[in-house]
Amino acid sequence: MAISNKAIKISQKHLLGIQDLSIKDINYILNEAKNFITLNKSKSKKIDILRGKTQINLFFEPSTRTQSSFELAGKRLGADVMSMNITNSAIKKGETLIDTAMTLNAMHPDIIVIRHQDSGACNLLSQKVNCAVLNAGDGRREHPTQALLDALTIIDRKKKIEGLKIAICGDILHSRVARSNIYLLNMLGAEVNIIAPSNLMPRDLDKLGINQFTDMKKGVTNCDIVMMLRLQNERMSSSFLSSNREYYEYYGLTPDKLNFAKDDALIMHPGPMNRGIEIDTKLADDMNKSVIKEQVELGVAVRMACLKLFCE
Amino acid sequence: MMKKKYFLNAHIIDPKNSLDEVGGLIINENGKIDAVGKKVNKNNIPSREKYIDLGNKHLFPGIVDMRVFVGEPGYEYKENFKTLSNAALSGGVTSAVTMPNTSPIIDNVSIVDFLKRRGRDKSKINIYPTASLTKNLEGKNMTEFGLLQKKGIIGFTDGIKTIQNSRLMSRIMRSAFDLGSLVMQHAEDIDLAENGTVNDGIISTKLGLQGITELAEKIIIERDLSLLEDFNCRYHISQISSAKSIDVIKKRKNEVNFTTGVSINNLSLNENDIGDFRTFLKLSPPLRTEDDRLSLVEALNKNLIDVIVSDHKPEDEESKRLTFAQAATGASGVETLLPLALELYHNESVKLFKIIETLTSNPAKILNIDKGNLSIGNDADFCVVDINKPWIVKKEKLISKSKNTSIENKKLQGKVLNTYIKGEELYKL
Numbered sequence: 001m002a003i004s005n006k007a008i009k010i011s012q013k014h015l016l017g018i019q020d021l022s023i024k025d026i027n028y029i030l031n032e033a034k035n036f037i038t039l040n041k042s043k044s045k046k047i048d049i050l051r052g053k054t055q056i057n058l059f060f061e062p063s064t065r066t067q068s069s070f071e072l073a074g075k076r077l078g079a080d081v082m083s084m085n086i087t088n089s090a091i092k093k094g095e096t097l098i099d100t101a102m103t104l105n106a107m108h109p110d111i112i113v114i115r116h117q118d119s120g121a122c123n124l125l126s127q128k129v130n131c132a133v134l135n136a137g138d139g140r141r142e143h144p145t146q147a148l149l150d151a152l153t154i155i156d157r158k159k160k161i162e163g164l165k166i167a168i169c170g171d172i173l174h175s176r177v178a179r180s181n182i183y184l185l186n187m188l189g190a191e192v193n194i195i196a197p198s199n200l201m202p203r204d205l206d207k208l209g210i211n212q213f214t215d216m217k218k219g220v221t222n223c224d225i226v227m228m229l230r231l232q233n234e235r236m237s238s239s240f241l242s243s244n245r246e247y248y249e250y251y252g253l254t255p256d257k258l259n260f261a262k263d264d265a266l267i268m269h270p271g272p273m274n275r276g277i278e279i280d281t282k283l284a285d286d287m288n289k290s291v292i293k294e295q296v297e298l299g300v301a302v303r304m305a306c307l308k309l310f311c312e
Numbered sequence: 313m314m315k316k317k318y319f320l321n322a323h324i325i326d327p328k329n330s331l332d333e334v335g336g337l338i339i340n341e342n343g344k345i346d347a348v349g350k351k352v353n354k355n356n357i358p359s360r361e362k363y364i365d366l367g368n369k370h371l372f373p374g375i376v377d378m379r380v381f382v383g384e385p386g387y388e389y390k391e392n393f394k395t396l397s398n399a400a401l402s403g404g405v406t407s408a409v410t411m412p413n414t415s416p417i418i419d420n421v422s423i424v425d426f427l428k429r430r431g432r433d434k435s436k437i438n439i440y441p442t443a444s445l446t447k448n449l450e451g452k453n454m455t456e457f458g459l460l461q462k463k464g465i466i467g468f469t470d471g472i473k474t475i476q477n478s479r480l481m482s483r484i485m486r487s488a489f490d491l492g493s494l495v496m497q498h499a500e501d502i503d504l505a506e507n508g509t510v511n512d513g514i515i516s517t518k519l520g521l522q523g524i525t526e527l528a529e530k531i532i533i534e535r536d537l538s539l540l541e542d543f544n545c546r547y548h549i550s551q552i553s554s555a556k557s558i559d560v561i562k563k564r565k566n567e568v569n570f571t572t573g574v575s576i577n578n579l580s581l582n583e584n585d586i587g588d589f590r591t592f593l594k595l596s597p598p599l600r601t602e603d604d605r606l607s608l609v610e611a612l613n614k615n616l617i618d619v620i621v622s623d624h625k626p627e628d629e630e631s632k633r634l635t636f637a638q639a640a641t642g643a644s645g646v647e648t649l650l651p652l653a654l655e656l657y658h659n660e661s662v663k664l665f666k667i668i669e670t671l672t673s674n675p676a677k678i679l680n681i682d683k684g685n686l687s688i689g690n691d692a693d694f695c696v697v698d699i700n701k702p703w704i705v706k707k708e709k710l711i712s713k714s715k716n717t718s719i720e721n722k723k724l725q726g727k728v729l730n731t732y733i734k735g736e737e738l739y740k741l
Contacts, residue, residue, distance in 0.1 A: 019518075098633050118635035119520035120589035139637070141520025176520060202517035203525075 017142035032305035048078035073303035147180035162189035170229030195219035318363035327669035328685035343735030374406025374693035379621035386415025403647035404695030467494035485543035504528035526554035553597035591639035626714030643718035654726035
């Protein structure tokens, strides 16, 4: 097994966002993750490099894949993993994030994985605890491990990121996945096309060095990757959009729109998917084009790498 | 009865009386101004009397701060009249207009007596309370402008809230016209600003925070100025924050009568100062771009903005140690209003005379009070300022009960040395 205990220095104490990382950091994480891909496919998936370490998962928002992915990642590295059930906790009784942080901190965890509905919640937490904080999604700001696993998936299939043309399409305004991906893909040298109806496009996004499109066909033209984002249904009620069917007509990934991308273009989606709203169900399951399952698989490897590197 | 006081060699700026000269000040036994200006020199002082040589330090009329939140009643743990007045005095503020956003809300005559009494007994500065425009700030039913005024209410505002309903606003203006009341509007369209916490732009996009478009402010100003054409009451826009609003004000300045304020925060800071989710810079209106800030400064110089306010909003630590979305809005600032405004002088953005005018005589004129000047016969409310003295803002050194300053660790130049009210020295550095 090529997994070493050699200390690699990440420039940051916490993983709060891609914005804080250097290219060097990112390459460390991605290279480390590659090793774990092999481990995760082997018969004995467990090693003990985090034995004796305590990992607390603090999820204030419901999550299936990210939470289980982090939990599995920690366990495979031999850490003691505790997932807090927020619905039964003191937070429901009015305790503030800071107080929760102080309480948990007193138990001497080595790493806290946090997901929170408010942007910047992980930053606040990181100021108050002694251990490393890993952001598993904060509001609409960042979801760094998702972007890292997306990058790993792309590298795994395309062997590179530099020079690729990558379209990200959907509810960009509310998407932390989009933001983290924009930062990461830009840093790694991809050309990023962002596609969304104006109502779901954040202001001044073009200042982040991307190409903006409201016309999906133009946006996906000649792309190597088409990354679809989940459309949150509550957006309908607040009049961001008129209806699901109109959205599907203009921004759903269908074979005719995908035709504008390169022949060997890959389809990605961070999940969970709304089939028939943002993506044609057959395309989502198309073994040759869709790498959605692979994203989930590599997610565990990326999180193992992050846990290892940030858990000194 | 106090002794007569003599001050010499002060650089006196008194915009109301167009005074900008080195001279002296004589205060009589009743705490009123007897003489002021360059004609006051050693020869005017009886030989056995003591005088204070100010050594060319500046002497300004006491500042009139048109937008101050006090926690009393209801939020005394954030700020009470006593702590407010001590903080104000250290910043040269001798008169403060307090907002009605207390608990209970200042919306009926029965509470005004309490307020006046507390203000008189606990505060050393002059307190001018406002009442809300609508009962319980609900934006539905007008308060009793006439009766409230008779009790000593200086003006009407919903403080942190805006009158959204256009019909109600037109009726408020009509009543205010009849009764001669001052209406102060916090201009923000509630729907456009919904859940917003910062300026809508690259910072909101990067931080993943809900933005507030500058259109939210512009739309209310445009609407109110249109209404004002027909219902010409005393109308003041509490604070503006963006270049777009200035465009409207510029266009309308010669067509309708109104006045405009700006928070020192919007004049001195921009959205980049929010940095890594610094909740002390969660303000309303939000800090906007550097271009917006520069156009506010320009508008001040072009008389499109009439007053600078501190927008002093004390918040305890618990209300700020939260995520940005959950944290309370506002910053403490009454004691740093003048020093921070002096930064605009030191970096040559605004002339000193202009700054003092927007802090003293202009607000007094809008409020229709005889404060913020050094006219003979008036209360001797003034401050002595070393406008060059360097210092660093440290929250633990602030006098206000709440320490939520927007300019922690900022290096400033200019400090109030003494503050006098009715001729009595109530603050000394």
